[in-house]
Amino acid sequence: MTGIRIKKRVSEAFALEVDFSLGAGITALIGPTGAGKTLLLEIVAGLATPDEGRILLDDAILFDGQARVDLPPVRRGCGYISQTDSLFPHRTLRQNLEFAAHRFRRLERHRRVAEAIEHFALAEAAELRPADAGPDERLRCSIARALIGAPALLLADDAGIDGALFGLIRAHFRGPILMAARDLDLACTAASEMALLDRGRIVQRGAPRTVLDQPATAEAARLAGYENVLPGTISTLDRAANLSRLDLGGFSLTVPYLPGHLRGDRVWVAIRAAAVRPHRADSPPAPNLVAAELIRVSPRAQSVRLEFSGSIAAELSLAQFAALGDNKSLCLEFPGESLRVIA
Amino acid sequence: MTADWSPLWFSLRVALLVSLLALMIAPWPAWLLARRNWPAVTLLAGFLSIFPAVIVAALTAPVFTWRVAVAAGLVRAVPYTFSACRAAFQSLNPGYVKAARMAGASDLRIFWTLALPLDGRAALRAAVHVSAEAMLEVAVALWILGRMSLPPAGAVLLTALAGQALALWLRGEGASSVERQAGR
Numbered sequence: 001m002t003g004i005r006i007k008k009r010v011s012e013a014f015a016l017e018v019d020f021s022l023g024a025g026i027t028a029l030i031g032p033t034g035a036g037k038t039l040l041l042e043i044v045a046g047l048a049t050p051d052e053g054r055i056l057l058d059d060a061i062l063f064d065g066q067a068r069v070d071l072p073p074v075r076r077g078c079g080y081i082s083q084t085d086s087l088f089p090h091r092t093l094r095q096n097l098e099f100a101a102h103r104f105r106r107l108e109r110h111r112r113v114a115e116a117i118e119h120f121a122l123a124e125a126a127e128l129r130p131a132d133a134g135p136d137e138r139l140r141c142s143i144a145r146a147l148i149g150a151p152a153l154l155l156a157d158d159a160g161i162d163g164a165l166f167g168l169i170r171a172h173f174r175g176p177i178l179m180a181a182r183d184l185d186l187a188c189t190a191a192s193e194m195a196l197l198d199r200g201r202i203v204q205r206g207a208p209r210t211v212l213d214q215p216a217t218a219e220a221a222r223l224a225g226y227e228n229v230l231p232g233t234i235s236t237l238d239r240a241a242n243l244s245r246l247d248l249g250g251f252s253l254t255v256p257y258l259p260g261h262l263r264g265d266r267v268w269v270a271i272r273a274a275a276v277r278p279h280r281a282d283s284p285p286a287p288n289l290v291a292a293e294l295i296r297v298s299p300r301a302q303s304v305r306l307e308f309s310g311s312i313a314a315e316l317s318l319a320q321f322a323a324l325g326d327n328k329s330l331c332l333e334f335p336g337e338s339l340r341v342i343a
Numbered sequence: 344m345t346a347d348w349s350p351l352w353f354s355l356r357v358a359l360l361v362s363l364l365a366l367m368i369a370p371w372p373a374w375l376l377a378r379r380n381w382p383a384v385t386l387l388a389g390f391l392s393i394f395p396a397v398i399v400a401a402l403t404a405p406v407f408t409w410r411v412a413v414a415a416g417l418v419r420a421v422p423y424t425f426s427a428c429r430a431a432f433q434s435l436n437p438g439y440v441k442a443a444r445m446a447g448a449s450d451l452r453i454f455w456t457l458a459l460p461l462d463g464r465a466a467l468r469a470a471v472h473v474s475a476e477a478m479l480e481v482a483v484a485l486w487i488l489g490r491m492s493l494p495p496a497g498a499v500l501l502t503a504l505a506g507q508a509l510a511l512w513l514r515g516e517g518a519s520s521v522e523r524q525a526g527r
Contacts, residue, residue, distance in 0.1 A: 042441075045445065046444075047441050047444060047445070072444075072447070073444050073445050073447070074444070074445065074446065074447030075447075078445075079445075080441070080442075080445050082438050082441060082442065084436075084438050085438075086436060086438030086439055086441065086442045087442075088439055088442070088456075088457065089461070090460050090461060099443070099446055099448075099456070100442070100445070100446045101446075102446060102447075102448070103446070103447045145442070146445075149446075
Protein backbone atom coordinates (compact mmCIF):
# COMPACT_ATOMS: atom_id res chain seq x y z
CA MET A 1 0.00 0.00 0.00
CA THR A 2 0.92 3.61 -0.32
CA GLY A 3 0.17 5.69 2.73
CA ILE A 4 1.19 8.95 4.30
CA ARG A 5 0.83 9.55 8.02
CA ILE A 6 2.95 12.48 9.16
CA LYS A 7 3.06 15.40 11.55
CA LYS A 8 5.13 18.51 11.12
CA ARG A 9 4.96 21.62 13.24
CA VAL A 10 5.99 24.61 11.20
CA SER A 11 5.12 27.42 13.60
CA GLU A 12 2.99 28.17 16.64
CA ALA A 13 0.02 28.69 14.38
CA PHE A 14 0.54 26.06 11.69
CA ALA A 15 1.09 22.33 11.84
CA LEU A 16 0.66 19.79 9.06
CA GLU A 17 -1.01 16.62 10.28
CA VAL A 18 -2.33 14.17 7.72
CA ASP A 19 -3.04 10.46 7.56
CA PHE A 20 -4.29 9.00 4.32
CA SER A 21 -3.65 6.23 1.86
CA LEU A 22 -3.15 6.84 -1.83
CA GLY A 23 -5.14 5.12 -4.56
CA ALA A 24 -3.76 3.99 -7.90
CA GLY A 25 -5.17 6.91 -9.87
CA ILE A 26 -4.76 10.65 -9.61
CA THR A 27 -5.42 12.15 -6.20
CA ALA A 28 -6.04 15.88 -6.17
CA LEU A 29 -5.03 17.76 -3.06
CA ILE A 30 -7.29 20.82 -2.93
CA GLY A 31 -6.73 23.72 -0.61
CA PRO A 32 -6.14 27.46 -0.46
CA THR A 33 -2.67 28.99 -0.49
CA GLY A 34 -0.98 28.21 2.80
CA ALA A 35 -2.96 25.03 3.50
CA GLY A 36 0.22 22.94 3.38
CA LYS A 37 -0.08 21.32 -0.06
CA THR A 38 3.47 22.11 -1.15
CA LEU A 39 4.92 21.12 2.22
CA LEU A 40 3.11 17.78 2.07
CA LEU A 41 4.46 17.05 -1.42
CA GLU A 42 7.97 18.05 -0.35
CA ILE A 43 7.78 15.78 2.68
CA VAL A 44 6.78 12.82 0.50
CA ALA A 45 9.55 13.66 -1.98
CA GLY A 46 12.11 13.83 0.84
CA LEU A 47 12.86 17.53 0.41
CA ALA A 48 11.45 18.31 3.86
CA THR A 49 11.54 16.19 6.99
CA PRO A 50 8.44 15.61 9.12
CA ASP A 51 8.63 15.56 12.93
CA GLU A 52 7.07 12.13 13.15
CA GLY A 53 5.08 9.60 11.17
CA ARG A 54 5.54 7.07 8.43
CA ILE A 55 5.48 7.21 4.64
CA LEU A 56 5.00 4.03 2.63
CA LEU A 57 5.24 3.70 -1.13
CA ASP A 58 4.21 0.28 -2.48
CA ASP A 59 4.94 -1.14 0.98
CA ALA A 60 8.49 0.23 0.96
CA ILE A 61 9.26 2.52 3.88
CA LEU A 62 10.40 5.95 2.72
CA PHE A 63 10.25 7.57 6.13
CA ASP A 64 9.68 6.24 9.61
CA GLY A 65 10.15 8.59 12.53
CA GLN A 66 10.42 5.87 15.16
CA ALA A 67 12.71 3.55 13.21
CA ARG A 68 14.73 6.57 12.06
CA VAL A 69 14.37 5.72 8.39
CA ASP A 70 14.64 8.74 6.11
CA LEU A 71 15.54 7.83 2.54
CA PRO A 72 17.22 10.56 0.47
CA PRO A 73 15.04 11.97 -2.35
CA VAL A 74 16.78 10.05 -5.11
CA ARG A 75 16.13 6.67 -3.48
CA ARG A 76 12.43 7.30 -2.83
CA GLY A 77 11.24 6.61 -6.36
CA CYS A 78 9.20 9.81 -6.52
CA GLY A 79 9.07 12.27 -9.37
CA TYR A 80 8.48 15.86 -8.31
CA ILE A 81 7.21 18.82 -10.32
CA SER A 82 7.62 22.04 -8.37
CA GLN A 83 5.16 24.90 -8.39
CA THR A 84 7.61 27.39 -9.85
CA ASP A 85 9.62 26.84 -12.99
CA SER A 86 12.90 25.33 -11.76
CA LEU A 87 14.70 24.23 -14.91
CA PHE A 88 18.36 25.20 -14.67
CA PRO A 89 18.65 28.47 -16.60
CA HIS A 90 22.23 27.95 -17.80
CA ARG A 91 21.53 24.59 -19.44
CA THR A 92 19.49 23.62 -22.47
CA LEU A 93 16.34 21.57 -22.02
CA ARG A 94 18.26 18.47 -23.18
CA GLN A 95 21.03 19.16 -20.64
CA ASN A 96 18.40 19.62 -17.95
CA LEU A 97 17.04 16.16 -18.74
CA GLU A 98 20.57 14.73 -18.82
CA PHE A 99 21.27 16.19 -15.40
CA ALA A 100 18.15 14.55 -14.01
CA ALA A 101 19.29 11.21 -15.48
CA HIS A 102 22.95 11.50 -14.51
CA ARG A 103 22.75 8.59 -12.09
CA PHE A 104 22.20 6.21 -15.03
CA ARG A 105 24.99 4.80 -17.19
CA ARG A 106 25.76 6.67 -20.37
CA LEU A 107 23.77 4.54 -22.83
CA GLU A 108 20.80 4.22 -20.51
CA ARG A 109 20.91 7.97 -19.92
CA HIS A 110 20.88 8.71 -23.64
CA ARG A 111 18.00 6.31 -24.16
CA ARG A 112 15.94 7.90 -21.39
CA VAL A 113 16.63 11.46 -22.53
CA ALA A 114 15.78 10.63 -26.15
CA GLU A 115 12.60 8.92 -25.03
CA ALA A 116 11.58 11.84 -22.83
CA ILE A 117 12.19 14.30 -25.66
CA GLU A 118 10.03 12.20 -27.97
CA HIS A 119 7.21 11.54 -25.49
CA PHE A 120 6.86 15.16 -24.49
CA ALA A 121 7.36 16.72 -27.93
CA LEU A 122 10.52 18.58 -27.00
CA ALA A 123 12.58 17.88 -30.14
CA GLU A 124 12.33 21.44 -31.44
CA ALA A 125 13.20 23.09 -28.14
CA ALA A 126 15.75 20.55 -26.90
CA GLU A 127 18.77 22.74 -27.67
CA LEU A 128 17.22 25.93 -26.28
CA ARG A 129 17.79 27.30 -22.82
CA PRO A 130 14.64 27.61 -20.68
CA ALA A 131 14.52 31.40 -21.13
CA ASP A 132 14.36 30.94 -24.91
CA ALA A 133 11.81 28.13 -24.86
CA GLY A 134 8.08 28.76 -24.57
CA PRO A 135 6.19 28.33 -21.29
CA ASP A 136 4.47 25.18 -22.58
CA GLU A 137 7.78 23.63 -23.55
CA ARG A 138 9.27 24.50 -20.17
CA LEU A 139 6.35 22.87 -18.41
CA ARG A 140 6.56 19.73 -20.58
CA CYS A 141 10.29 19.61 -19.89
CA SER A 142 9.65 19.86 -16.12
CA ILE A 143 7.25 16.94 -16.41
CA ALA A 144 9.70 14.93 -18.51
CA ARG A 145 12.44 15.66 -15.99
CA ALA A 146 10.28 14.42 -13.11
CA LEU A 147 9.45 11.21 -14.99
CA ILE A 148 12.90 10.44 -16.39
CA GLY A 149 13.84 8.16 -13.51
CA ALA A 150 10.66 6.05 -14.01
CA PRO A 151 9.27 6.91 -10.55
CA ALA A 152 6.69 4.86 -8.67
CA LEU A 153 4.77 7.98 -7.65
CA LEU A 154 4.49 11.38 -9.32
CA LEU A 155 4.12 14.44 -7.12
CA ALA A 156 2.83 17.41 -9.09
CA ASP A 157 2.57 20.75 -7.37
CA ASP A 158 0.24 23.42 -8.73
CA ALA A 159 2.44 24.12 -11.76
CA GLY A 160 -0.24 24.93 -14.31
CA ILE A 161 -0.63 21.42 -15.73
CA ASP A 162 -4.00 21.26 -17.49
CA GLY A 163 -6.29 18.37 -18.33
CA ALA A 164 -4.68 17.75 -21.73
CA LEU A 165 -1.21 17.58 -20.18
CA PHE A 166 -2.45 15.11 -17.57
CA GLY A 167 -3.65 13.03 -20.49
CA LEU A 168 -0.14 13.17 -21.96
CA ILE A 169 1.36 12.19 -18.60
CA ARG A 170 -1.06 9.28 -18.32
CA ALA A 171 0.04 8.02 -21.73
CA HIS A 172 3.59 7.55 -20.43
CA PHE A 173 3.19 7.05 -16.72
CA ARG A 174 0.94 4.42 -15.16
CA GLY A 175 1.62 4.94 -11.47
CA PRO A 176 -0.28 6.98 -8.91
CA ILE A 177 -0.17 10.77 -9.02
CA LEU A 178 -0.59 13.12 -6.11
CA MET A 179 -1.32 16.58 -7.43
CA ALA A 180 -1.82 19.83 -5.58
CA ALA A 181 -4.34 22.17 -7.10
CA ARG A 182 -6.54 25.13 -6.42
CA ASP A 183 -8.67 24.58 -9.50
CA LEU A 184 -11.71 22.43 -8.75
CA ASP A 185 -12.55 22.02 -12.43
CA LEU A 186 -9.11 20.57 -13.14
CA ALA A 187 -9.44 18.23 -10.17
CA CYS A 188 -12.77 16.99 -11.52
CA THR A 189 -11.37 16.54 -15.02
CA ALA A 190 -8.17 14.77 -14.08
CA ALA A 191 -8.50 13.21 -10.65
CA SER A 192 -10.21 10.04 -9.50
CA GLU A 193 -9.96 11.07 -5.88
CA MET A 194 -9.99 14.38 -4.07
CA ALA A 195 -8.68 15.40 -0.67
CA LEU A 196 -9.56 18.78 0.80
CA LEU A 197 -6.69 20.25 2.82
CA ASP A 198 -7.42 23.10 5.21
CA ARG A 199 -4.79 24.61 7.53
CA GLY A 200 -2.69 21.47 7.54
CA ARG A 201 -5.49 18.96 7.96
CA ILE A 202 -7.47 16.89 5.50
CA VAL A 203 -11.10 17.80 6.12
CA GLN A 204 -12.64 15.44 3.57
CA ARG A 205 -11.67 12.99 0.89
CA GLY A 206 -13.42 10.83 -1.63
CA ALA A 207 -14.46 10.78 -5.27
CA PRO A 208 -14.53 14.36 -6.63
CA ARG A 209 -18.25 14.28 -7.36
CA THR A 210 -19.10 13.03 -3.87
CA VAL A 211 -16.88 15.56 -2.16
CA LEU A 212 -18.27 18.42 -4.23
CA ASP A 213 -21.92 17.39 -3.77
CA GLN A 214 -21.78 16.29 -0.14
CA PRO A 215 -19.34 18.39 1.84
CA ALA A 216 -18.95 16.96 5.33
CA THR A 217 -17.98 20.12 7.20
CA ALA A 218 -18.30 23.87 6.79
CA GLU A 219 -14.60 24.09 5.84
CA ALA A 220 -15.05 21.32 3.28
CA ALA A 221 -18.02 23.18 1.82
CA ARG A 222 -15.99 26.37 1.45
CA LEU A 223 -13.09 24.46 -0.14
CA ALA A 224 -15.52 22.66 -2.43
CA GLY A 225 -16.54 26.02 -3.81
CA TYR A 226 -19.79 26.71 -1.95
CA GLU A 227 -19.96 30.49 -1.86
CA ASN A 228 -22.73 30.54 0.76
CA VAL A 229 -22.02 28.70 4.00
CA LEU A 230 -24.45 30.10 6.59
CA PRO A 231 -24.75 29.22 10.28
CA GLY A 232 -28.20 28.31 11.55
CA THR A 233 -30.26 26.50 14.19
CA ILE A 234 -32.88 23.80 13.82
CA SER A 235 -36.18 25.35 14.99
CA THR A 236 -38.67 22.65 13.92
CA LEU A 237 -38.33 18.92 13.34
CA ASP A 238 -41.41 17.12 11.98
CA ARG A 239 -40.86 13.51 11.04
CA ALA A 240 -44.49 12.94 10.02
CA ALA A 241 -44.53 15.81 7.51
CA ASN A 242 -40.92 15.06 6.57
CA LEU A 243 -39.71 18.60 7.11
CA SER A 244 -37.37 20.61 9.25
CA ARG A 245 -37.20 24.33 9.65
CA LEU A 246 -33.87 26.06 9.97
CA ASP A 247 -33.53 29.49 11.53
CA LEU A 248 -30.72 31.37 9.79
CA GLY A 249 -30.90 34.61 11.76
CA GLY A 250 -33.38 36.84 10.00
CA PHE A 251 -35.06 34.23 7.82
CA SER A 252 -35.86 30.55 7.90
CA LEU A 253 -35.69 27.75 5.36
CA THR A 254 -37.59 24.48 5.07
CA VAL A 255 -35.70 21.31 4.25
CA PRO A 256 -36.55 17.60 4.41
CA TYR A 257 -36.58 15.94 7.85
CA LEU A 258 -33.08 15.70 9.35
CA PRO A 259 -32.72 12.36 11.12
CA GLY A 260 -30.43 12.15 14.13
CA HIS A 261 -30.81 15.80 15.09
CA LEU A 262 -32.47 17.63 17.94
CA ARG A 263 -34.27 20.92 17.99
CA GLY A 264 -31.80 23.71 18.76
CA ASP A 265 -28.88 21.94 17.08
CA ARG A 266 -26.42 24.30 15.41
CA VAL A 267 -25.95 23.44 11.74
CA TRP A 268 -24.46 24.96 8.60
CA VAL A 269 -26.40 25.47 5.41
CA ALA A 270 -24.38 25.51 2.22
CA ILE A 271 -25.60 26.47 -1.24
CA ARG A 272 -23.72 27.44 -4.38
CA ALA A 273 -24.18 30.98 -5.66
CA ALA A 274 -25.34 29.61 -9.00
CA ALA A 275 -28.15 27.69 -7.27
CA VAL A 276 -29.64 30.73 -5.50
CA ARG A 277 -32.44 32.16 -7.66
CA PRO A 278 -33.28 35.86 -7.37
CA HIS A 279 -36.83 36.90 -8.26
CA ARG A 280 -38.68 40.20 -8.44
CA ALA A 281 -40.20 41.20 -5.11
CA ASP A 282 -43.74 41.00 -6.56
CA SER A 283 -43.43 37.37 -7.61
CA PRO A 284 -45.96 34.92 -6.07
CA PRO A 285 -45.01 33.33 -2.75
CA ALA A 286 -43.21 29.99 -2.88
CA PRO A 287 -41.36 27.78 -0.39
CA ASN A 288 -37.98 29.07 0.72
CA LEU A 289 -38.53 32.48 -0.83
CA VAL A 290 -36.85 35.19 1.22
CA ALA A 291 -36.78 38.95 0.77
CA ALA A 292 -33.24 40.28 0.47
CA GLU A 293 -31.54 43.57 -0.13
CA LEU A 294 -29.17 43.82 -3.06
CA ILE A 295 -25.85 45.35 -2.04
CA ARG A 296 -23.51 44.94 -4.97
CA VAL A 297 -23.52 43.78 -8.56
CA SER A 298 -20.22 42.56 -9.98
CA PRO A 299 -20.05 41.55 -13.63
CA ARG A 300 -18.01 38.47 -14.53
CA ALA A 301 -16.84 36.98 -17.80
CA GLN A 302 -19.90 34.80 -18.45
CA SER A 303 -22.22 35.76 -15.61
CA VAL A 304 -23.19 38.37 -13.05
CA ARG A 305 -22.51 37.98 -9.33
CA LEU A 306 -25.05 39.59 -6.98
CA GLU A 307 -24.25 40.17 -3.33
CA PHE A 308 -27.07 40.51 -0.82
CA SER A 309 -27.35 41.54 2.81
CA GLY A 310 -26.45 38.72 5.18
CA SER A 311 -23.44 37.97 2.93
CA ILE A 312 -25.42 35.84 0.51
CA ALA A 313 -24.14 35.60 -3.05
CA ALA A 314 -26.06 34.63 -6.16
CA GLU A 315 -24.78 34.07 -9.65
CA LEU A 316 -26.92 34.64 -12.72
CA SER A 317 -26.43 34.25 -16.43
CA LEU A 318 -26.40 37.53 -18.33
CA ALA A 319 -29.87 36.81 -19.75
CA GLN A 320 -31.33 36.04 -16.31
CA PHE A 321 -29.82 39.25 -14.96
CA ALA A 322 -31.33 41.28 -17.79
CA ALA A 323 -34.73 39.72 -17.09
CA LEU A 324 -34.60 40.92 -13.47
CA GLY A 325 -34.59 44.50 -14.63
CA ASP A 326 -33.44 47.49 -12.63
CA ASN A 327 -34.85 46.31 -9.35
CA LYS A 328 -33.23 46.85 -5.97
CA SER A 329 -35.73 44.93 -3.82
CA LEU A 330 -35.61 41.27 -4.71
CA CYS A 331 -36.57 37.88 -3.33
CA LEU A 332 -34.19 34.96 -3.13
CA GLU A 333 -35.35 31.43 -3.71
CA PHE A 334 -33.27 28.68 -2.10
CA PRO A 335 -34.25 25.52 -4.00
CA GLY A 336 -34.48 22.64 -1.55
CA GLU A 337 -32.57 20.21 -3.75
CA SER A 338 -29.52 22.53 -3.79
CA LEU A 339 -29.39 23.12 -0.03
CA ARG A 340 -26.79 21.11 1.88
CA VAL A 341 -27.31 20.89 5.62
CA ILE A 342 -24.06 20.18 7.46
CA ALA A 343 -24.04 19.13 11.09
CA MET B 344 67.96 58.87 -11.24
CA THR B 345 65.45 56.17 -12.25
CA ALA B 346 62.58 55.25 -9.96
CA ASP B 347 62.57 51.91 -8.14
CA TRP B 348 59.58 50.04 -9.60
CA SER B 349 59.89 46.99 -7.36
CA PRO B 350 57.03 48.15 -5.03
CA LEU B 351 54.65 47.98 -8.02
CA TRP B 352 55.64 44.37 -8.84
CA PHE B 353 55.48 43.58 -5.13
CA SER B 354 51.93 44.87 -4.73
CA LEU B 355 50.77 43.37 -8.05
CA ARG B 356 52.06 39.95 -7.06
CA VAL B 357 50.35 40.22 -3.67
CA ALA B 358 47.05 41.30 -5.25
CA LEU B 359 47.06 38.49 -7.82
CA LEU B 360 47.91 35.81 -5.29
CA VAL B 361 45.37 37.13 -2.80
CA SER B 362 42.55 37.08 -5.34
CA LEU B 363 43.45 33.61 -6.64
CA LEU B 364 43.80 32.08 -3.18
CA ALA B 365 40.61 33.77 -1.92
CA LEU B 366 38.74 32.36 -4.92
CA MET B 367 40.08 28.90 -4.16
CA ILE B 368 39.38 29.01 -0.43
CA ALA B 369 36.17 30.97 0.14
CA PRO B 370 33.32 29.69 -2.11
CA TRP B 371 33.03 26.09 -0.85
CA PRO B 372 32.60 26.95 2.86
CA ALA B 373 30.27 29.74 1.75
CA TRP B 374 28.13 27.13 -0.03
CA LEU B 375 28.15 24.81 2.96
CA LEU B 376 27.09 27.62 5.30
CA ALA B 377 24.65 29.28 2.89
CA ARG B 378 21.65 27.46 4.33
CA ARG B 379 22.74 27.70 7.95
CA ASN B 380 22.45 30.75 10.11
CA TRP B 381 25.48 31.08 12.34
CA PRO B 382 25.61 34.65 13.69
CA ALA B 383 29.16 34.16 15.06
CA VAL B 384 30.50 33.34 11.59
CA THR B 385 28.62 36.25 10.04
CA LEU B 386 29.95 38.67 12.67
CA LEU B 387 33.53 37.43 12.44
CA ALA B 388 33.50 37.56 8.64
CA GLY B 389 32.00 41.04 8.78
CA PHE B 390 34.67 42.25 11.20
CA LEU B 391 37.59 40.71 9.28
CA SER B 392 36.20 42.15 6.02
CA ILE B 393 37.07 45.65 7.22
CA PHE B 394 40.22 44.78 9.22
CA PRO B 395 43.35 46.41 7.64
CA ALA B 396 45.47 43.29 8.16
CA VAL B 397 48.17 44.17 5.62
CA ILE B 398 48.99 47.49 7.31
CA VAL B 399 48.92 45.89 10.75
CA ALA B 400 51.25 43.15 9.47
CA ALA B 401 53.60 45.70 7.93
CA LEU B 402 53.84 47.53 11.24
CA THR B 403 54.24 44.44 13.45
CA ALA B 404 56.06 41.81 11.37
CA PRO B 405 59.87 41.89 11.67
CA VAL B 406 60.32 41.66 7.87
CA PHE B 407 57.57 42.68 5.47
CA THR B 408 58.04 40.14 2.64
CA TRP B 409 55.51 39.39 -0.11
CA ARG B 410 54.62 36.14 1.68
CA VAL B 411 53.70 38.08 4.81
CA ALA B 412 51.70 40.52 2.70
CA VAL B 413 49.78 37.72 0.95
CA ALA B 414 49.01 35.98 4.23
CA ALA B 415 47.83 39.26 5.75
CA GLY B 416 45.84 40.07 2.63
CA LEU B 417 44.03 36.75 2.90
CA VAL B 418 42.95 37.54 6.46
CA ARG B 419 40.66 40.09 4.91
CA ALA B 420 40.09 38.73 1.40
CA VAL B 421 38.85 35.26 2.41
CA PRO B 422 36.11 36.46 4.81
CA TYR B 423 35.08 39.17 2.36
CA THR B 424 34.79 36.74 -0.57
CA PHE B 425 33.11 34.23 1.75
CA SER B 426 30.42 36.75 2.77
CA ALA B 427 29.80 37.85 -0.80
CA CYS B 428 29.53 34.24 -2.03
CA ARG B 429 27.28 33.27 0.83
CA ALA B 430 24.91 36.15 0.09
CA ALA B 431 24.86 35.18 -3.59
CA PHE B 432 24.29 31.48 -2.85
CA GLN B 433 21.50 32.33 -0.44
CA SER B 434 19.64 34.07 -3.24
CA LEU B 435 19.97 31.01 -5.49
CA ASN B 436 16.47 29.80 -6.45
CA PRO B 437 15.70 27.00 -3.95
CA GLY B 438 13.75 25.26 -6.70
CA TYR B 439 17.02 24.57 -8.57
CA VAL B 440 18.55 22.99 -5.49
CA LYS B 441 15.47 20.85 -4.90
CA ALA B 442 15.45 19.68 -8.51
CA ALA B 443 19.14 18.77 -8.22
CA ARG B 444 18.53 16.86 -5.00
CA MET B 445 15.66 14.97 -6.62
CA ALA B 446 18.20 13.88 -9.27
CA GLY B 447 20.48 12.62 -6.52
CA ALA B 448 23.13 15.31 -6.88
CA SER B 449 25.51 15.67 -3.90
CA ASP B 450 26.27 19.00 -2.24
CA LEU B 451 29.58 19.11 -4.12
CA ARG B 452 27.91 18.43 -7.46
CA ILE B 453 25.25 21.08 -6.84
CA PHE B 454 28.07 23.48 -5.95
CA TRP B 455 29.93 22.79 -9.20
CA THR B 456 26.98 22.55 -11.56
CA LEU B 457 24.59 25.13 -10.10
CA ALA B 458 26.06 27.48 -7.52
CA LEU B 459 29.33 28.30 -9.30
CA PRO B 460 27.97 28.69 -12.86
CA LEU B 461 25.04 30.79 -11.68
CA ASP B 462 26.73 32.84 -8.96
CA GLY B 463 30.44 32.46 -9.67
CA ARG B 464 30.54 36.01 -10.92
CA ALA B 465 29.77 37.28 -7.42
CA ALA B 466 32.80 35.37 -6.14
CA LEU B 467 35.00 36.77 -8.90
CA ARG B 468 33.77 40.30 -8.29
CA ALA B 469 34.42 40.05 -4.56
CA ALA B 470 37.92 38.62 -5.07
CA VAL B 471 38.86 41.31 -7.60
CA HIS B 472 37.49 44.05 -5.38
CA VAL B 473 39.19 42.87 -2.22
CA SER B 474 42.54 42.24 -3.90
CA ALA B 475 42.49 45.73 -5.43
CA GLU B 476 42.04 47.01 -1.91
CA ALA B 477 44.85 44.73 -0.73
CA MET B 478 47.04 46.34 -3.36
CA LEU B 479 46.27 49.80 -1.99
CA GLU B 480 46.98 48.57 1.50
CA VAL B 481 50.35 47.21 0.42
CA ALA B 482 51.12 50.58 -1.13
CA VAL B 483 50.20 52.40 2.05
CA ALA B 484 52.27 49.92 4.07
CA LEU B 485 55.31 50.39 1.83
CA TRP B 486 54.90 54.15 2.01
CA ILE B 487 54.73 54.01 5.81
CA LEU B 488 57.86 51.86 5.81
CA GLY B 489 59.50 54.42 3.51
CA ARG B 490 60.11 51.90 0.73
CA MET B 491 58.17 53.57 -2.07
CA SER B 492 58.74 56.65 -4.17
CA LEU B 493 56.10 58.64 -6.05
CA PRO B 494 56.05 57.02 -9.56
CA PRO B 495 55.35 53.44 -8.42
CA ALA B 496 52.84 54.78 -5.87
CA GLY B 497 50.97 56.46 -8.74
CA ALA B 498 51.09 53.23 -10.76
CA VAL B 499 49.80 51.19 -7.80
CA LEU B 500 46.96 53.67 -7.32
CA LEU B 501 45.99 53.50 -11.01
CA THR B 502 46.15 49.68 -11.05
CA ALA B 503 44.03 49.45 -7.91
CA LEU B 504 41.47 51.84 -9.43
CA ALA B 505 41.40 49.67 -12.55
CA GLY B 506 40.75 46.67 -10.32
CA GLN B 507 37.82 48.45 -8.65
CA ALA B 508 36.45 49.40 -12.05
CA LEU B 509 36.65 45.75 -13.10
CA ALA B 510 34.80 44.74 -9.93
CA LEU B 511 32.07 47.29 -10.65
CA TRP B 512 31.77 46.08 -14.23
CA LEU B 513 31.47 42.50 -13.03
CA ARG B 514 28.67 43.56 -10.71
CA GLY B 515 26.73 45.14 -13.56
CA GLU B 516 27.25 42.06 -15.74
CA GLY B 517 26.28 39.85 -12.83
CA ALA B 518 22.99 41.67 -12.41
CA SER B 519 22.11 41.31 -16.07
CA SER B 520 22.95 37.60 -16.04
CA VAL B 521 20.56 37.14 -13.11
CA GLU B 522 17.88 38.78 -15.19
CA ARG B 523 18.67 36.47 -18.08
CA GLN B 524 18.25 33.51 -15.75
CA ALA B 525 14.87 34.74 -14.65
CA GLY B 526 13.85 34.79 -18.31
CA ARG B 527 13.18 38.52 -18.36
